[in-house]
Amino acid sequence: MARAVADWPHGLATTTLYLDAEGSQYPRRSDLDPRVGHLFRLARQRAEELGGDVPAQVARDLTRIAGWLGEDFERGAVRGLAFFSRAGEGLFEPVTLPLPVYDQVVVEPEPDVAQLCAVLAACRPVVVAAVDGRHGRLLRLDAGDVEELDLEEDGPPRQVDTDLELGSFDRHEEELGREHYRAVAQVLVHELERRPVTHLVLDGPPEAVVELEQFLPPLIRSQVVGRMALPMRSGSTELAAAASEAVGGTERARRASLLHDFRERAHTRTGVAVGLEATLDALAEKQAGMLVVERGFEAAGGRCTRCGRLVPGGGPCPNCGAATGTLDNVVGSAVADAVRHDLPLEFVVAGDLEDLGRIGAFVPRRGATASWRSDHA
Ligand SMILES: [Zn+2]
Numbered sequence: 001m002a003r004a005v006a007d008w009p010h011g012l013a014t015t016t017l018y019l020d021a022e023g024s025q026y027p028r029r030s031d032l033d034p035r036v037g038h039l040f041r042l043a044r045q046r047a048e049e050l051g052g053d054v055p056a057q058v059a060r061d062l063t064r065i066a067g068w069l070g071e072d073f074e075r076g077a078v079r080g081l082a083f084f085s086r087a088g089e090g091l092f093e094p095v096t097l098p099l100p101v102y103d104q105v106v107v108e109p110e111p112d113v114a115q116l117c118a119v120l121a122a123c124r125p126v127v128v129a130a131v132d133g134r135h136g137r138l139l140r141l142d143a144g145d146v147e148e149l150d151l152e153e154d155g156p157p158r159q160v161d162t163d164l165e166l167g168s169f170d171r172h173e174e175e176l177g178r179e180h181y182r183a184v185a186q187v188l189v190h191e192l193e194r195r196p197v198t199h200l201v202l203d204g205p206p207e208a209v210v211e212l213e214q215f216l217p218p219l220i221r222s223q224v225v226g227r228m229a230l231p232m233r234s235g236s237t238e239l240a241a242a243a244s245e246a247v248g249g250t251e252r253a254r255r256a257s258l259l260h261d262f263r264e265r266a267h268t269r270t271g272v273a274v275g276l277e278a279t280l281d282a283l284a285e286k287q288a289g290m291l292v293v294e295r296g297f298e299a300a301g302g303r304c305t306r307c308g309r310l311v312p313g314g315g316p317c318p319n320c321g322a323a324t325g326t327l328d329n330v331v332g333s334a335v336a337d338a339v340r341h342d343l344p345l346e347f348v349v350a351g352d353l354e355d356l357g358r359i360g361a362f363v364p365r366r367g368a369t370a371s372w373r374s375d376h377a
Pocket of ligand 1: 304305306307308309317318319320321322
C-alpha cells in the first residue's frame with residue numbers, strides 16, 4: 001500500500017494528512033473536528049505560499065477528505081488516519097490505521113509516506129501456534145484483529161484398541177502423538193505458505209512446543225520470535241495480548257542491537273551514513289542498504305527537478321546544478337525513495353538518534369561516504 005502511494009507520479013501538489021484518532025483521547029468523531037479544522041488551515045496556508053494553481057488543487061483535496069470523514073469513516077478499532085490526495089487527478093487514498101499517528105499535513109509535489117511506513121512496520125501480522133499433547137490452535141493477529149483459524153486436526157481418536165497387543169501400546173501412543181504434532185505443523189506450514197508472516201509465536205507446554213518444532217521447516221523455525229506457556233484453553237484475546245507482548249520484546253531487543261551497531265559504526269565512521277545530508281547522498285548514490293530514521297523527524301529540503309536527487313535545505317542541485325523543487329519534509333521523500341527501491345526501513349523512537357542527526361543509513365560497501373561528484377542520474 002505504501003509502495004502504491006510512493007509510486008504516484010510527482011505532480012504540482014499532493015496533500016498528505018495524518019490524523020490521530022486514538023479512541024480514548026478522542027472518543028467521538030466530532031472531537032476530531034477542531035484538529036481537522038486546524039490541519040486544513042495549515043494546508044490552505046501552505047498552498048497560498050506555494051501559489052499558482054496549488055490553492056485550488058488543495059481545496060479540492062480538503063473537500064474530498066472532509067467528505068470521506070463525514071460519510072465513510074466508521075470509528076471501530078481505528079487509531080490513526082492517513083489521507084493522500086491529488087483529487088484533481090483522481091488520486092485519493094484514505095487509509096485507516098490500527099496504531100496512532102501524530103497530526104501532520106504536508107503539501108508538496110509527492111505524498112509523504114513516512115508515518116504510514118512507520119505504522120505498517122510496527123504492526124506486521126503475527127501467527128500464534130498453540131499446541132499440547134492433544135490439541136492445536138492457530139491464531140492470526142493482523143492490524144488489531146484476532147482471527148482464530150480453523151484447525152481441522154483435532155487429535156486422533158485415543159480410545160484403546162482392544163485388538164492391540166499389550167507390548168505395542170506405548171509405541172502406538174507415541175506414533176499417535178507424532179501424528180498429532182505433524183498434522184498441526186502441516187496446517188501451520190500451509191497457512192504460512194498462503195499468507196506469509198515474518199513473526200511466529202509458539203505456545204504450549206515446553207515439551208509440546210519442542211515436538212511441534214521438529215516438524216517445522218528451518219525457514220519457519222527461524223521466524224519464531226517468541227515462546228510462551230499459556231494454557232491451551234486461554235481466550236484468544238489473552239493469547240493475542242501475550243503474543244504481542246512477546247513480539248514487542250523481541251522487536252525492542254532487535255532494534256536496540258541495531259542501534260548499538262549503528263552507533264559503533266558511526267563512531268568509527270565505517271559502513272554508515274550519519275545525518276540528513278550524508279543519508280540523502282547515500283540514497284542518491286544507491287549505496288544505502290537500510291534507512292534508519294527517528295519517528296517524527298521532519299526537515300525541509302528539495303528534490304532536483306532534473307536528476308531527482310534529494311537535498312537538505314534549498315539551493316541548486318549539487319549533482320547537476322539544476323533547480324530543486326521545495327519539499328516541506330524531505331525526510332518523507334527519502335522514506336518514499338527507500339520504499340520505491342525496496343530498501344529496508346527501520347523506524348526508531350524519537351530521541352534515539354538525536355546526537356547523530358536523527359537519520360542515517362547502513363552503507364554495505366566500503367568507502368561509501370557519498371561524493372557529490374558522482375554521475376548519478
Ligand atoms: Zn540534479
